Amino acid sequence: MPRYLIERTFPDGLNLPMNDIGATALGGIIMRNAEKGVTWVQSFVSPDKSKSFCIYDAPSPEAIRSTAQKNSLPVDKITEVRVLDPYFYR
Numbered sequence: 369m370p371r372y373l374i375e376r377t378f379p380d381g382l383n384l385p386m387n388d389i390g391a392t393a394l395g396g397i398i399m400r401n402a403e404k405g406v407t408w409v410q411s412f413v414s415p416d417k418s419k420s421f422c423i424y425d426a427p428s429p430e431a432i433r434s435t436a437q438k439n440s441l442p443v444d445k446i447t448e449v450r451v452l453d454p455y456f457y458r
Contacts, residue, residue, distance in 0.1 A: 371409070372432060374422040375445040381417040400438045404431040423449075 384390045401408055401424075409423040426432045429446045436443045 369425045370448055372424050372426060373447045373449045374424055374443060376420045376442045377444050378418055382413055397439045401435045404435050406431050406435045
């Protein structure tokens with residue numbers, strides 16, 4: 369399955385409560401993603417919480433866009449990526 373880097377901008381900052389409400393919100397995202405075969409692998413957030421960079425496995429960029437819309441998440445850019453492991457080279 370292809371892997372993608374998704375860039376998102378949150379003009380007001382990404383505000384996700386660190387409690388049961390936040391956990392429930394994330395669980396909903398995971399569930400809606402699964403409906404289209406999309407797997408959220410990992411995310412990185414800028415210190416000011418205005419940008420996120422997310423790693424997803426998905427069948428296509430369109431599947432990512434569709435689930436982002438269902439999850440009310442912005443999508444600035446989707447780039448197909450592959451892992452480059454610095455320890456692979458000897």
